[in-house]
Amino acid sequence: MEFNGQGFKLRPWRMDDAKALQKHADNPNVSACLLNRFPYPYSIVDAEEFLEHITTKTPVTTFAIEVNGEAIGGIGLEIRQDVYRYSPLIGYWLSEQHWGKGITAEAVKLLTDYAFTKLEAICVQAFVFSENPRSMRVLEKAGYIKQGIIQQSVIKRGFVMDEHVYTAYPPEK
Template structure:
């Protein structure tokens, strides 16, 4: 398994992966649904401007199977980074997200020197919480009624990894 920056030629694979209601149920609404090749090309064009790289394709045996990325915070939160990820549904339960998070956190620590890395997870996504736990994140808080997804009010679990340099 490896992480590499997204390329325009990955757009078709990304569209196939992201155009999945079960993935969409676990991410923010800014990910379009349905998700098209044009959406993928637009997004890849946007993120390719980011330096250092903040979003990576997750590859297994050279095949794109997911995405992992960072959202850099600003102002007084400039040493805090939010991460997010998704893996193609046929690859769920194979440890890919766990390995990707481990690789990505190591990269983020080196590239951005954060003091804090966190991920928000909807209450129903126990698998993602386990991925974070296995990578040394701890449950910091539960934000009650924090989001509305699919017309349903959702609690968001905030998982955090504090970095000591």
């Protein structure tokens, strides 16, 4: 399963992506506003362990962002349980050298559409640290609506931050 965007594609991760994943993920600016489960420094062992885990999951909900045959980022849906089972969380990251090109906003649109058409999502949510206005702009460009701010709810690298909540809804039929 692949999704084509302008100058990039989303495709399932492969074990042979380990070297590119490690190269692009090993950047403090990339990991600065991600959950701690995305480590920094990002080693080849981290890449291999992630790929071993993610390449066996079905349905596919986590994709590599590929440009010119190389995985330069990732995007995925975290399928939750119980009352949240139709409200996945979306998360993404992109190699710093590709920031500002519109790739991430288009990738978010593609994956959000997939969530609505194939996974029966009733909404898709994103939580963004207050120190990441670029990600907020990505979501807004992708049609997400800011729902609110959860004050002083996260701590990353010793800094307490607010978390901004964004949601996308299926298009009206």
